[in-house]
Amino acid sequence: MTPLLVLPFPAIDPIALEIGPFALRWYALAYIAGILLAWRYMRRLVLDDRLWATQPRPTAVDIDDFVLWGTLGIILGGRLGYVLFYNPAYYLANPMEALAIWSGGMSFHGGFAGTVVAMILFAQSRGLSIWTLFDLAGCAAPIGLFFGRIANFVNAELWGRPTDVPWAVVFPGAGPEPRHPSQLYEAALEGALLFVVLRILSHRFKLLQRPGFMAGAFAFGYGLGRSIAEFYRVPDAHIGYLSGFLTMGMVLSVPMILAGAAAMAWAARRAPATP
Numbered sequence: 448m449t450p451l452l453v454l455p456f457p458a459i460d461p462i463a464l465e466i467g468p469f470a471l472r473w474y475a476l477a478y479i480a481g482i483l484l485a486w487r488y489m490r491r492l493v494l495d496d497r498l499w500a501t502q503p504r505p506t507a508v509d510i511d512d513f514v515l516w517g518t519l520g521i522i523l524g525g526r527l528g529y530v531l532f533y534n535p536a537y538y539l540a541n542p543m544e545a546l547a548i549w550s551g552g553m554s555f556h557g558g559f560a561g562t563v564v565a566m567i568l569f570a571q572s573r574g575l576s577i578w579t580l581f582d583l584a585g586c587a588a589p590i591g592l593f594f595g596r597i598a599n600f601v602n603a604e605l606w607g608r609p610t611d612v613p614w615a616v617v618f619p620g621a622g623p624e625p626r627h628p629s630q631l632y633e634a635a636l637e638g639a640l641l642f643v644v645l646r647i648l649s650h651r652f653k654l655l656q657r658p659g660f661m662a663g664a665f666a667f668g669y670g671l672g673r674s675i676a677e678f679y680r681v682p683d684a685h686i687g688y689l690s691g692f693l694t695m696g697m698v699l700s701v702p703m704i705l706a707g708a709a710a711m712a713w714a715a716r717r718a719p720a721t722p
Contacts, residue, residue: 453625454616459601477598481591482521486514488587498649502656505575505583513569517584520565521558521591528557532695533683555592555673556699578658578714585665586645586655592669593638600630607632607679629680636672644668657717663710670703 464471489510492498505513530538530545532554538545566584570577599605606618607627615625645664654660674697682694689695 524561525558528554581662596634667707
């Protein structure tokens with residue numbers, strides 16, 4: 448069935464700025480914007496005394512210093528995760544290509560794992576609560592996810608399955624079929640909606656006072672949103688469907704959902720900090 452309305456893909460050059468041999472891509476700008484805005488948001492959280500009561504938290508200087516650690520965790524973990532989870536055979540045959548981050552190929556689940564390692568090392572070096580640092584990063588992570596998914600749309604990658612919905616998009620390189628703009632679905636679910644939910648939990652219910660709860664809420668919310676979006680997204684061509692409708696994205700999200708639910712239950716049973 449042909450949809451009544453098909454949206455043409457906007458002609459957006461993946462390169463935002465080009466000066467001689469230097470090319471700045473929207474994908475890189477998305478990472479930069481996500482990291483900088485997440486840093487500023489984490490700073491605002493630690494400076495707001497109303498959210499913490501007597502719960503110890505990092506200082507603004509700690510957050511400033513953590514940015515470099517977190518950035519390395521995101522980039523190194525994201526690339527390593529993509530290499531190992533999504534195309535190990537290719538990179539085993541072409542090992543130098545694993546370093547070509549500019550050519551695309553980042554895994555959120557790998558970036559998540561890399562950031563966790565960076566947070567553990569940083570918290571131990573500063574004598575900070577690991578769970579509180581997890582909570583702060585979880586509150587801010589949807590900002591980066593939102594910009595990352597918008598960049599996926601600009602790059603016309605990770606497109607959705609064929610559909611006849613009125614907002615279907617014909618993506619260049621994806622054939623003539625109108626498709627779900629699944630990148631925008633993920634930007635809405637993993638980015639905007641998850642950010643709003645976490646902000647309500649942190650500001651209205653003051654759940655930063657229960658270390659581990661916000662981190663669990665982020666992991667649970669991301670895993671759930673990603674699993675929903677996977678029903679509309681075409682899996683990577685070299686992986687395909689693992690079994691029936693099951694995709695690699697769903698498989699990697701299940702541990703996050705389970706771990707997130709366990710962290711929330713554990714944090715909810717703990718007594719909040721007292722004077």
